[in-house]
Amino acid sequence: MTKIREKIGEIIFLLSAVLSVFLILLIIYFIFSEGIKFVNEYGLLKFITGKAWKPTAGNPRFGIKPMIVGSIIVTSLSTLIALPFGLAISVFMAYYSKKSYGFLKSLINLMAAIPSVVYGFFAMMVLVPLIKDLFDIKSGMNMLTASILLAVMILPTMINISENSLRQVPKTFMTGSLALGATKEETIYKILIPYAKSGIFSSIILAIGRAIGETMAVYLVIGNQPIMPSSIFKGVRTLTTNIVLEMGYAAGMHRQALIATGMVLFVFILIINIIFNIIRNKTEEKL
Secondary structure (H helix, E strand, O other): HHHHHHHHHHHHHHHHHHHEEEEHHHHHHHHHHHHHHHHHHOOOHHHHHOOOOOOOOOOOEEHHHHHHHHHHHHHHHHHHHHHHHHHHHHHHHHOOOOOOOOHHHHHHHHHOOOOOOHHHHHHHHHHHHHHHHHOOOOOOHHHHHHHHHHHHHHHHHHHHHHHHHHOOOHHHHHHHHHEEEEHHHHHHHHHHHOOHHHHHHHHHHHHHHHHHHHHHHHHHHEEEOOOOOOOOOOOOOHHHHHHHHHHOOOOOOOHHEEEEEEEHHHHHHHHHHHHHHHHHHHHHHOO
């Protein structure tokens, strides 16, 4: 009876895995089959290097370079803002907080559960006028506001994974280092954090994936102008917001261009994952 249950369990797990792989392949097939049709007709270089996005003009143009640059800047800036805070908070929660740990953990989990549209409304009502008044600019809907908002949104992902990685470091590392005369701070930053680099890199990868794929919150505060960004105080349009803004009424070649935009976003995230995995493997080899 036990063997039968184990066999049924194995079959269920296998079917779940096969179904997951099948759904992923189906999504990839749909995106690439439609996207490649458009790229073959319009031209890949013309598509990704073109600066003009005018899909409804008499002579339509589908250049997504402004959206690519905007996505890179906003994602990079938000990650740079979130990383020091995320790492500091995860270190504090792993090695310093005792009485406050339960409260902090609940707060971080609550932040992860808040819908993105709520973050967007908060940023629109608080961050947008604050940035406008603070820097004395015409509009607070710009890349800086979107980056700060995304930094707040990716913090829970970064903190939870980094904290778990730091807690997995053997306690003997801490006790041994302290016994040799190192301070607690020296032990954390010179021994424990380097040992947990793999998990910290994973948290960064997932945070970048969340940032670059976020749509609704960014849509509310970024300005959504399909132009080349000249400053972080200017509005721009990201790849995801471009799809959301126009997919509702797009048809024909315009629709194919938006699906091809999704294909570019998919490839972009894939490249980021590969680069970070290479960096992580090299750092692990050094350790």
